[in-house]
Amino acid sequence: MNEQHPAGLVPAHPSFAEATRVWAKIGLLSFGGPAGQIAIMHRELVEERRWISESRFLHALNYCMLLPGPEAQQLATYIGWLLHGARGGIVAGTLFVIPGFFVILTLSSAYALFRETDWLAILFFGLKAAVLAIVVEALVRLSRRALRTGFDRLLALVAFLALFAFAVPFPLVVLGAGLVGFFVSRHSPGQRQAAHAARAADLPSVIGADFPDCKPSWRRSAVVIAVSGALWIAPFILIAALAGSATVYTDIGLFFSQMAVVTFGGAYAVLSYVAVQAVETYHWLKPGEMLDGLALAETTPGPLVLVLSFVGFMGAFRAPVGVDALTSGLLGATLATWVTFVPCFLWIFLGAPYVERLRTNAALSGALSAISAAVAGVILNLAVWFGLHVLFGRVERLETGPLSLPYPDVATLEPAALFLTILAAASLFWWKRGIIQTLAICAATGWLLLLL
Template structure:
C-alpha cells in the first residue's frame, strides 16, 4: 500500500490492519532513526504512524502520549510500546518497545567498551573534550524548550524556581521534589484548575481515514492487575537473583540493580531531569565514575538513536568494568550494562501493560493532569540544576562545594577556567541557537574542534 501524506485529499476508504511482520519493520525503522531526544522521537512516530501509515488517529495518538507523559520513564519508548500493544496486544507492545531500545543500546555498549579500553589516549580525550562542550549547549536548549512548554504562568515559574533551589542549594533528593510537585498539582488542580492546565500538544489535526483499531481484548480488574504485576515483577527481578546466585550478593551487580531499579520508578520528566542525580550518586556516593565522565556518557547518548536515558548503559558498564567479580573486566562491563538496561526498561513495559485498560479514566481525570503539569514545571528547575552542574564541570577544571548550615552547593575555582572549553561551548550555543545547525552536525563540529584545539594547544 502506498503511504499517504498528511496533505492528500484522496485516500482509500479503509486501511488494512498491519501484520506483525509489517509492524516489526516499521518499528525497527523508528528505532534506527530515533535521534533528537523525545521531541524528535515523538515527531518521528507521529509522521510514520499517523501521517504515513495511518495506523492510529491523531486523537488516539495524543491520548496515548498524554498517558505516557504521566508515567516515570522515557515517554517516547512507552508510546511506541503502547501503540504496539494497540496493534498486536502484549506481543506487539514488547516488540515495538524493544526495537526502540536495541539500536541505541548496542551502539552505546560498543562505544562504552572503546571508551573503557582506550580512555587516556590523546585522540579519544580530545574528541570527548569537544563533545562535552557541545552537550552543555544541548542541555541549556532543553531547559528553554521544556520551559516554554511548562511555565505558562507565574505559579509554574515559582514552582520551577523552588525546585531548582531545593535541589541545587539544599540537596533535596530528586524523588522528593517530584513527589511534592505531583501532590501540589493533584490537589491544586481541584482548587485552582486554571493554574494547572497542561500545555497540551499543539498542531493541526490530521484528517482520516485511519486504521480502525481493534478494541483490546482485556478488561481492567484486580485479577488482571495482579497477574501483570506478578509476571513483569518476576521478569524485573529474575536476572538480579540469577546474578546473586552465580556471583554472590556482595558484587557490583547488586548495587547496580538496586540503584537503577529505583531510577526506573522516579524518572518523571525525562532523562535530563534525573541525570544530575545519577551523576552525583555515581561519582560521589558509589565512586563508579570520575568527575566529568558523566558528560562523556551523555555525549555518547546524544549521538545515538533511542531514548537519552540509555546513557545509564554507559554508567552500568563502567561501574561493572572497574569492579569485576573475578571475571574479565570487559565481560563484567557487558553484564553490568545489560543489567542496567533490563532493570531500567522492564518497568516501562509494566506501566503500559498494567495501566493501558484504565486510560479513559486517566484521560478524564483533571487532578492527575494537574499533577503532571506541576511535575513538568518542577522538572524545568531540575534540568536547570543539571545545566549548571554540567556547565561548571565543563568550563572549570576545579569545582568545589560551599557549605553553610543547610546550604550546600557547587562553586568553581575561578582561576581554573578552561578557556578552550568555554570557547567551544559558546561556539556550540551559537550553532544551535543562532545557526539552527541541528544536534548531530553540532556535535560533530564540536568533536572536530576538540581535536583541533587539543593538538594546537598541546
C-alpha cells in the same frame, strides 16, 4: 532531512520500520545525560515529526519522572508503546540503550586493559559543548510551552532552587510539585482552564488529544508482571545452573536489581552509594575508579546510569569464574545492564495505561501538569550542572546550613569549551543547523583545537 508537515494537518502514523530508524537515530545521538536526551527526543518527535503533541509528551514525561530508573529511556519506551504497542516500546527502549551499552563495553575493556582515559577527553570534548547548546535550546522551547502561567513559573523556580541551592532529594521535589498541583487544581478553576488551553494550543500530531487510549485491565497487568518478572529473574536461574549461587555474578545481579528500584532521579541520586558499596563492600572498584566510570558514561550516548555497566564489568573482570578476565567482565556488564533496564519496561507497560486514563481526571491531571512545571526547573538544574562541568575545570560547593550551592572556580574556565558552546549555539539558533550537523561541527572543531 526530516519530513516537514503542514501545520494544520495530522501527520501520517509512522510505520514500525520508520519508527525503528528514528529510535535508532535517537539512541545514537543521546548524549548529555537526561537533559540532553529529553531535548533530542522533544526536537525529533514533537517539533520536527509531530508524532506526539506537546501536552502528551509532557504528560508521559511527568509519569517517567516519578519512576525509578532513567527517565529519558522510559520516556522513549512510553512513546514507542503509544505508537506501536508493546513491540514499539521494547524497540524504542532497547535502541535507546544499545548504542551506549556497546560503547561502554568497548571503553570498559580498554580501561581495564590499559587504564588510560585521556584519549576520551580528546574524542568527546567538542560533543559535550554541542550538547550543552542543544540542552539550552530545548529548555527554552520547553519552557515556553510548559510555563504558561505565573503559578507554573513559580513552581519551576522553586524546583530549580531546591535542587541547585539546597540539594533537596529529587523525589521530594517532584512529589511536592505533584501534591501542590493536585490541591490547587481542585480549588482553582483558573489552573484547569490553563491546562485545557495548553492542550488546545497543540499542533495536530499523530498522538494528540483524540489518540485512542489503551484500556487497562487486571488480566493485562498480570501478564505484564509475569513476563517482566520472569525476564528479571532468568539470569539468576542461569547463573545458579552454570556456576552456582555464590559467585560475583550473583552479587552483581542482586545488587543492581536493588538499585533498579531505588534510583529515583537518575544515576546521580545513587552514585555515591554505589561507589561506596563497590569499593568498600564488594571490592569491585579501587578508590577513584568510579569517577573514571562516570567520565566514560558522561561522554557516550545512552542513559548515564550505564555507569553501572562499567561497575559490573570491573567487578566481574577482577573475579572471573570459569572464563578469562575479559569475558567475565563482558558478562558482568551485560548482567548489570539487564537487571537495571528490564524493570524500566515493567514500570511503563504496567503503569502507562492507567496514567493515560488520568488525563481525564482534573485533579490528577493538575498534579501531573504541576510536575511539568517542576520538570522545567529540574532540566534547568541539570543544564546548569552540566554547563558548569563543561566550561570549568573545577567546581566547588558552598556548604552553609541548609545551603549547598555549587560554584565554579573562575580561574579554571576552559576558553576552548566556551568557544565551542558559542559555536554550537550559533549553529542551532542562527544557522538553523540540525543536531547531527551541530554535533559533527563541534566534534571536528574540538578535536582540532586540542591537537593545536
